[in-house]
Amino acid sequence: MRYSVKIIPLILLSYLLFLGACNKEKTTGVNYTIPPKGSLILDSQYTATGVATSFTKVMFIEDFSGISCHNCPSAASYISGLDTTNPGKIVDVVMYSGLDGSLTNPLTGSKSSYKTNDADYWRSLLGPTSLGNLPGVCLNRKLLNATDGIVMPLEDFKPVFPDQFSNDQNSPANISFVSKSYDAGTRSITSTIRVQYGSSVSDTDYFSVAIKENNIVDLQEVSGSGGLSTVDSHFVHNAVLRKYVYPEQGIKLPGAAAGKTFIVSFTTTIPSNWNPDNLMIVGILHKQNSATSNYYVSQVAQTKLK
Numbered sequence: 001m002r003y004s005v006k007i008i009p010l011i012l013l014s015y016l017l018f019l020g021a022c023n024k025e026k027t028t029g030v031n032y033t034i035p036p037k038g039s040l041i042l043d044s045q046y047t048a049t050g051v052a053t054s055f056t057k058v059m060f061i062e063d064f065s066g067i068s069c070h071n072c073p074s075a076a077s078y079i080s081g082l083d084t085t086n087p088g089k090i091v092d093v094v095m096y097s098g099l100d101g102s103l104t105n106p107l108t109g110s111k112s113s114y115k116t117n118d119a120d121y122w123r124s125l126l127g128p129t130s131l132g133n134l135p136g137v138c139l140n141r142k143l144l145n146a147t148d149g150i151v152m153p154l155e156d157f158k159p160v161f162p163d164q165f166s167n168d169q170n171s172p173a174n175i176s177f178v179s180k181s182y183d184a185g186t187r188s189i190t191s192t193i194r195v196q197y198g199s200s201v202s203d204t205d206y207f208s209v210a211i212k213e214n215n216i217v218d219l220q221e222v223s224g225s226g227g228l229s230t231v232d233s234h235f236v237h238n239a240v241l242r243k244y245v246y247p248e249q250g251i252k253l254p255g256a257a258a259g260k261t262f263i264v265s266f267t268t269t270i271p272s273n274w275n276p277d278n279l280m281i282v283g284i285l286h287k288q289n290s291a292t293s294n295y296y297v298s299q300v301a302q303t304k305l306k
Helices: 002-024 074-086 098-104 118-127 154-167
Strands: 042-049 059-064 090-095 136-139 173-183 188-197 206-212 216-223 228-237 241-246 252-253 262-267 279-287 297-304
Touching: 042 297, 059 074, 059 118, 059 297, 074 154, 074 216, 074 228, 090 118, 090 206, 090 297, 098 118, 118 241, 136 154, 136 262, 173 279, 188 206, 188 279, 206 262, 241 297
Parallel strands: 059 090, 090 241
Antiparallel strands: 042 262, 059 136, 173 188, 188 262, 206 241, 206 252, 206 279, 216 228, 279 297
16 A cells, blocks of 8 residues: 555656646647657857858748648749749748638648648748738748738739849858758758858848758649639649748857858657658748848758758
């Protein structure tokens, strides 16, 4: 009897700790699984000599899309055309946010939901307040149309892209992938990334890492004949955001100046339904100043995992 009395408090304590851990993962209003996350680490920083003063800017396009949205494939097609016309100068990520309501819900028969908490984070931060209008596209997280907000309807995005692409050609920094590896046994990704500055910057820079997946064949609502929508059962989804490596807003890179180099690393695991052969690592250098609404992305780079 004395043995039972001792063990009950331990069981109760374990149960309470379990509940506490579950509560940390709890979300409201969105029904999907939170993927496992790793953590970004600033490994080291140093100053190098002989660094270029500026680097070629790669444009960052974020597409807030929907599965139950027959207009959304038009944005994917348009962005794909930009990428083909300007090879190596565009990185895109497609996000499905639960904040956009039923438009991001999977269709009956879909393999899975592509909604993520990380998409919710950026959707809430970048706006617009009239959520639920898809597709919504933004370029380098800049406010290009005061009426729309940072995230714009595709028809407003198209006319501003050429001017931005012509006039936003240089970046103060370069992003390169020093190493990357994948362990099939543990399904863990490990990578080391270098961020090197050619000149100083105003305001603090942050560095984020996203994981996206290409070539996902699944259902998608598309435009049909006579203005009616239909379902494409063999639609190829590309650049689908799978996760941001924690924290979503990135880590600070303090004191960026000419020659300053930051080495960032992370290790994170992926679920069994993500195909490592189709995954890409995306490094994003950006502002994170909510006081001034400055979230500008000054540089971005991507690499295949395998």
